[in-house]
Amino acid sequence: MRYAIRDKRQLTANLMLLGAALAWGSTFVPCKIATASLGTFFFNGLRFLLGGLFVLAMTGRRLRGLSRREVGGGALVGFVLFAGAAFQQAGLAFTTAGKAGFITGLYVVLVPLLLTLFWRQRSGWNAWAASLLASVGLFLLSAEGRLSLAPGDGLVLVSAALYALHVILIDRLVGQTEPLRLAVMQYLACGLYSLALGLTLESPSWEALRPVGWTVLYTAVFSIVVGYTLQMLGQRDAPPTVAAVILSLESVFAALFGGLCLGERLAPAQWVGGGLMLVGMVLAQVPVRRPVGLRPLSRPAYRASPAQMLPSSGNADSRVERRKSLSD
Numbered sequence: 393m394r395y396a397i398r399d400k401r402q403l404t405a406n407l408m409l410l411g412a413a414l415a416w417g418s419t420f421v422p423c424k425i426a427t428a429s430l431g432t433f434f435f436n437g438l439r440f441l442l443g444g445l446f447v448l449a450m451t452g453r454r455l456r457g458l459s460r461r462e463v464g465g466g467a468l469v470g471f472v473l474f475a476g477a478a479f480q481q482a483g484l485a486f487t488t489a490g491k492a493g494f495i496t497g498l499y500v501v502l503v504p505l506l507l508t509l510f511w512r513q514r515s516g517w518n519a520w521a522a523s524l525l526a527s528v529g530l531f532l533l534s535a536e537g538r539l540s541l542a543p544g545d546g547l548v549l550v551s552a553a554l555y556a557l558h559v560i561l562i563d564r565l566v567g568q569t570e571p572l573r574l575a576v577m578q579y580l581a582c583g584l585y586s587l588a589l590g591l592t593l594e595s596p597s598w599e600a601l602r603p604v605g606w607t608v609l610y611t612a613v614f615s616i617v618v619g620y621t622l623q624m625l626g627q628r629d630a631p632p633t634v635a636a637v638i639l640s641l642e643s644v645f646a647a648l649f650g651g652l653c654l655g656e657r658l659a660p661a662q663w664v665g666g667g668l669m670l671v672g673m674v675l676a677q678v679p680v681r682r683p684v685g686l687r688p689l690s691r692p693a694y695r696a697s698p699a700q701m702l703p704s705s706g707n708a709d710s711r712v713e714r715r716k717s718l719s720d
Contacts, residue, residue, distance in 0.1 A: 401629045408626030409638040415619035417645020421653045422607035429604045431594030432481045436474075437587025438601075438608045443616025444579030451572050458573055465565040466577020469558060473578065474585040476554035479547050486544025495548040497530035497643055500672075502556035503636040511560070518675050519633040525672035526640045532665025556636065562624060563632040571624040579616055637672050644669055 426435050448455065480496060500523045504515040565574055590596060601608070627635050644666045651657060 405626045405629035406634075406638060408622045409630055409635055410641065412619045412622040412626065413639050413641040414645050415614045415622065416639075416642040417647075418649050419611045419615040419619075420646035420649050422610045426604045426607040426611075429600045430608075431590055431596055432477070433586045434590030434594050434596040435608065436477055437583050437585075437590050439612040440579050440583030440586060440616055442583075442608065442612035443620075444576055444583055446612065446617045447572065447576050447579060447621065451576060455573060455576065457570075458577075459569065461565070462569045462573045463577055465561075465569060466574050467581045469561050469565065469574075470578040470581025470583075471585060472554055472558045472561060474582045476551045476558060477586070478551075478589070479554065480551035483544035483547030483551065486547070495545060496552045496555065497640050498527055498549070499552045499556035499559065500526045500530075500636045500640045502553055503559055504633045506553075506556055506560060507632065515631075515633045519631070519637075522637045522672040522675040523633065525675065526637050526669050529665040529668030529672065530640060530643055532661045532668065559627075559632050559636050559639070562627050563635070566624055566628050571628065572621070575621050575624045579620070640672075641669055 423435075430438075483495075504519055504523055507513040507515065623635075623639065630638070647662065647666065
């Protein structure tokens, strides 16, 4: 019975991560439209702050029980998220969007590599195979099998490492915090970092915001509120390597939405790439036996009940019980 419950939790987590990838992929079109009128940092600042306010409104009084770990952890992962977007944008000025998409997607390989090098947590053969398949798929999907080095490729590779670090940090924090409170802190921190840099470097025009204001609202809801919140909740029960493979399907959904909304057509190599990524996602779910002597991937120490995950006004007794659960 315990294994059935565990399998059900993992299936739910995988579906949440798949939903996050779908939500992020659907924002490809509005993001592309917004870049023609708004600076990257100003746009990111607005949508992250707006998304944070949306989640803040839903969580209500539960934020009164914020712990130092949730505030500090949110500020940390928010900064990593902001830095990843900043390096990616800097690299895009010196390389193509296709290559940038492929290099950024390399975080599916960097996640197990970083876990092995710095956290001494080795992933199974299927996780490595799934990561490599997803990387090849991303290469075919984003660059159509053609790759030449450009000056900005190194900057984009730094952003991929930061995104891999973000997945790992979320894996560590969701087991010791309440995911929605951590999510709010991440959104607000990333939004403030981005908006401060946007107001300093980009000299945004509020008149330019009016015709593309809907893109800010759409991406705030689907990319921030839906996408990143589902990532937080899904990573409670999904190992970071598996999570990275599933989340990398964002590129597949982005290509599909680009074809539907912008008339962009996929070449045969790109369809093959999308198929390889799907195979990688399935392979990542294959159960493997952990070798003796290796540390298992982290598992959450804190788990909110379904009732706790819903927005509520809360009361003093319930907040005391939640604080006790965190301290146990």
